[in-house]
Amino acid sequence: MLRRYYKPFIIIFAVIALMEFIVPQQCFATDDAYTTFVQANQVYKGTNYSKAISLYNKALSLGFAPGGLYYNLGNAYYRNGDLGKAIASYLRARQLLPRNSDVLENLNTARSQTIDKIVPNEPPAALRQFLFLYYKFSLDELLWMTAVLLAAVFLLLSIYTFFRISPIRSFIKITVIVFVIIGTTAAVKFYNILSHSTAVITSKEAVVRAGPGDSYAEIFVIHNGTEIKILEKKDNSAKIKVDKKKGWINVNDIDII
């Protein structure tokens, strides 16, 4: 019975094999970048923080960008007294390593030392527990889960095409539901990260004005390390929202995540 079906399977395997071949194998970060990272760690331990910062940034520019590097960079900024950049780095690290307790702890430590003491606009713990998929998993993890689920759906569909067994149908239904949930979460997270709507004040003191440009009236002043929400960007200015107040700020004063 199976002999009749072998043909399409051969085609499929051939296609998969071909795809693996055609798609260029992107190399992992070069040894060079990793060496730079290791070097930066040593410099950090030697308490030369500004040198460490430049080395971490060099590793990043060479294409080596794991969450741990952002975390180390954040530490280096923190030790160097650059609270805003430290918080920005920790936030980037958190995107990649959302369950890493060191990252979360250091982010809280850095936040507690900001001047403005504005509580960042984050949902309460209960909601974060409920939406654990969004808050406890990184975008990459969600994307991989989505892909695996999608593959599972098609695999089950393929099996169902030939063997119409009812348990497979219910399997497909369940898989599709889980796929939709995780896929939606991944999509929302993807959108939020791509929209770059969060930023951190990196200058010591930043003036928020009524409109884009220096000619507008100053509304209020915010300080290093405060996290803000970006509503829109125009030229060199960004419309921000912080603690229910809105205004325009110079992009040089902020680091957009």
Added chain:
Amino acid sequence: MLKLLKYTLLTSFLLFASVSQAQVKVLASINKRVISLNENVNFQVTVEGSQKTLMPKFEKLTGFSILQGPSISRQMSFVNGHQSKSVTYSYILKPNAVGSQTIGPVTVKVGSQKYRTKPIQVEIVKGNKNNSKNDPAGTADLSTDQNIFLNLQVDKSEVYANGQISLALTLYYKDVDITDVTQPDFKLKGFFVYDDGGRPVQQRVMIDNMIYQSVRFQKLLIPLSAGKHKIGPFSIDVTIRVPIRGKRRRDPFDDNFFGGSIFGDFFGNYKTKIVSVKSNPVTVNIRKLPLTGKPDGFSGAVGNFSLNVDVSPKTVQVGEPVTLTVKLSGKGNIDNASIDMPKDTRGFRIYEPETTRDSRVSEGQLVGKRTYKQAMVPTSTNAVLIPAINFSYFNPETKKYVSLKRGPFKLKVKPMPEDSKLRITELTSIRNNQGSIRILNQDIFPITTSVDSLGSSKRAINNPAFYTLVIAPAAAWIILAAFARRRNRMLNDTALYRRTNASKKVKARLKKARSALKNDNNKLFYLELSDALTHFIADQIHIPAAQVTAITLSKILTGYGIPQETVEELKNTLEYCDFGRFAPGEFSKVEAEKRLSASERLITELEKVIS
């Protein structure tokens, strides 16, 4: 299961050895009590404890003549440093007359002393006792109760509930080659069955002047309820090796027919047989424990126990623990015995006792030990008295209840020194502050250097494997679904199926026609060529192949836009084939070759036009 055979010899040696050297014993034994005139009886005189003996002398031996013997075998062994010796004189005696005859007594001089054995009665009957002609395998002997039997014994026929009964199930056998014995199943309702520990006991015993081998299984029973209980009967399956007697058959057919003879040759003409041996049942009477004199707090322990209570240290400070150790030991079902430990004693904080329990069967008696260890912490200097420990049991020997009491125990409790009081208050003040951690210094956690906690540097959206995972299964499904659809259409749409397979079929037919031509098989050539064309046309336009003939051809093919000359040529070819088949004339190979290649060309043309 037991490998009895192995042990039989060994144990017989050991048992003879166990007789002490100083004690000399002379025993006479026979192997059969009832024999027929043409049988012999084996008579043995065994002297245990010495080897300095003279030949035994028959005081009386009427009705028998000595056929053979005496053959002398001396045995000597050392067990645990004790030397034991024995001599056995074996005679084979032949009866001379029917009736009850007496062997012996026999006198043996051992050293300077003379020993006399008891006379042994043997019954001699006429003719064959076992009709051995009808029983070539000689199995009749084995089924008799004399050579193998099972005996069930209990040590007491009357016992109190919760008391102990020792049970012995003994298998006796002689002149039987036992290779295997199953363990009897000792499941009994209304009893706790304890293993006696150790393996079954093997012995040589003399019953009725005959020596038997015996295997004894021992169990200890604790009756749970009063009343008359029947124990057994038990049965044991015994595997016996039986020599195949009589003439050895040489006929191979016979061998196979009766089976086993091939193995018999290998194993010296033996076959095994499983015999189920059943014991006698035994009834025991279980008595209720008397109600009179039953002490309070009697927990059901029956036996003979002793109670030991120890308190240490006797002098303590407030807050320091005192250990109360209670040891209960003795004969009887200690599993049923329990002691009430002090639970709610004023002035003490009491912890759950640690208990250990150990019970085993020793020398046919259940003995056990139970220990309680309880920590008691005096909370004030007023706590000076640990209450008494009570335990009561029923002694089945004296038929009386016994109550044991140890204590109460006096303690000397000292007040706590001042500085330890301080420590406690300090601790409590610290405890009260729980819930808020005083932050000494705020600092960040160190950088990460381990590769494991770094996380991946590669993003999924840059990873080809990710896209493969998304696309490949989807593509696979599309291909599979398309294939499945096509297959379904083929199954449901015959016209399509015929059309799709028409060219494949026609090729096969033309090939056949070509090979027919090669082999000069004219008839087949015409047939195949004609079939190739008609079937191809029929398949293409989905009509029965029989409808396609040279006459109907032009009618059928109208409306498909086929050029007139092609139709004509087809018609000619079909006619040529029909002529060839039905009006055989001169066969031209060249002409046939031409027609064949023309047909191939025609088919390609038709395929193009029709589809």
